Amino acid sequence: MKKLLIPRLKLALQASVTPLKRGIATPAFQKFCLRQNRLSAALLLQGSLRKGFIGVAILIICLPLLFLSACFALPTEAPAMLPPTVAARNEPRPFTTIPVSRGDVRDFAAPFTQMAAGTEASVAFEVGGVPIYGIFVIVGDYVQEGDLIASLYFPGLTEEIEDLTRTSADLTMRLEHARQRHDMALNLAEVSGNPVDDLRFANEIHDISAELEVINWHLGNLRTQDAIRHIWAPIGGVVTQALEFTEGRLSSAGSRVATISEASQPFFLMRTPEYVRRLNVGDLVDMYIGDSLFVMEVVNPEEHGLHRRPEWTVAAFLIFADDEPAFIPGNSGQLNIVFNEALDVIYIPTRYLQRAGERYFVFLYEDGVRAIRDVVPGLFGNHTVEIVSGLEEGELLMR
Numbered sequence: 001m002k003k004l005l006i007p008r009l010k011l012a013l014q015a016s017v018t019p020l021k022r023g024i025a026t027p028a029f030q031k032f033c034l035r036q037n038r039l040s041a042a043l044l045l046q047g048s049l050r051k052g053f054i055g056v057a058i059l060i061i062c063l064p065l066l067f068l069s070a071c072f073a074l075p076t077e078a079p080a081m082l083p084p085t086v087a088a089r090n091e092p093r094p095f096t097t098i099p100v101s102r103g104d105v106r107d108f109a110a111p112f113t114q115m116a117a118g119t120e121a122s123v124a125f126e127v128g129g130v131p132i133y134g135i136f137v138i139v140g141d142y143v144q145e146g147d148l149i150a151s152l153y154f155p156g157l158t159e160e161i162e163d164l165t166r167t168s169a170d171l172t173m174r175l176e177h178a179r180q181r182h183d184m185a186l187n188l189a190e191v192s193g194n195p196v197d198d199l200r201f202a203n204e205i206h207d208i209s210a211e212l213e214v215i216n217w218h219l220g221n222l223r224t225q226d227a228i229r230h231i232w233a234p235i236g237g238v239v240t241q242a243l244e245f246t247e248g249r250l251s252s253a254g255s256r257v258a259t260i261s262e263a264s265q266p267f268f269l270m271r272t273p274e275y276v277r278r279l280n281v282g283d284l285v286d287m288y289i290g291d292s293l294f295v296m297e298v299v300n301p302e303e304h305g306l307h308r309r310p311e312w313t314v315a316a317f318l319i320f321a322d323d324e325p326a327f328i329p330g331n332s333g334q335l336n337i338v339f340n341e342a343l344d345v346i347y348i349p350t351r352y353l354q355r356a357g358e359r360y361f362v363f364l365y366e367d368g369v370r371a372i373r374d375v376v377p378g379l380f381g382n383h384t385v386e387i388v389s390g391l392e393e394g395e396l397l398m399r
Helices: 002-022 027-072 157-192 198-228
Strands: 097-099 101-109 112-116 120-124 132-135 148-152 230-232 237-242 256-262 267-270 284-289 292-299 316-320 332-349 354-356 359-366 369-374 376-380 384-389 396-398
Touching (some): 101 376, 101 384, 112 237, 120 237, 157 198, 198 230, 332 376
Antiparallel strands (some): 097 396, 112 267, 112 332, 120 256, 148 230, 284 292, 284 332, 292 316, 332 384, 354 359, 376 384
């Protein structure tokens, strides 16, 4: 670019100076000078633009480098000095002590039981989507066969049945009177010899009979509805399950409303395998039903006419050891089974007893220091253990 631009500038300068020296300024000369000046200006501009683009590119490349180098050139802060380590004083480790006690040690269990029966009956509504009027039993109630269990709400059904019953009775009476009048008319015609208008009597009897048939058919349907809106106890016994009644609740066809267990021989099932295996027929155990305590006996179900269901393969059967109570306050209970016990013995909490192989020992608090002493354990209870030898009542244990 520089090689092309410099000769042209020299030529334009010579061309512009020579005529001036001679004093000549023709129009052709003026046009020539104008063209040369424009061309020179364009070449200068083009060169300037190219140099400008190159400069801009160099600037774009260099700016990030300058920025990064400036960041690395920032002054850095001196690292914070950690506080000097201070030697802590050895503090005594806190500990707790409990005295060795005397009392009873028991190995017991408290599993739950469920009332069952050899015969059970469940009742349900036959129709769904109808408001429930009431459920009249709760769990634990005794019912007799035929007692009302629950009802659906059919407004006006009873009144309609009563009206149709009166209408049916009236039509029956009218039909009977029409037949009697027809018989009397036949007897009178036989005596007097005058003919009887049988058609009139036949039409009257037919009309009354047809109306009575329609009424009785409608009445039968209403009585069917009335029958299915009520649930009656199919057997006598104790209610072991009952649906909870809430205002506005709708019936569900086929859904169980209540379960009744035959009251002739109510019994309870305990189905915790680890405890079932530790009970034997004839054992007496305590059982709480609510706040009431009952003595129960473990029995063989076949000897008492109780049929073992498939799901009762592992179960203990319990009946009331004394006379059956007049009222059972619930359908579930909790047993208190004592498998073994040691009375009036030295004992400690199980968590304070240490073991290393066959060796049993405890930590004692003696003269302000912890001492180790070997012991001989006896019965292991649920939370305590009997100590046969090695400890005296009142000594302090520590952990």
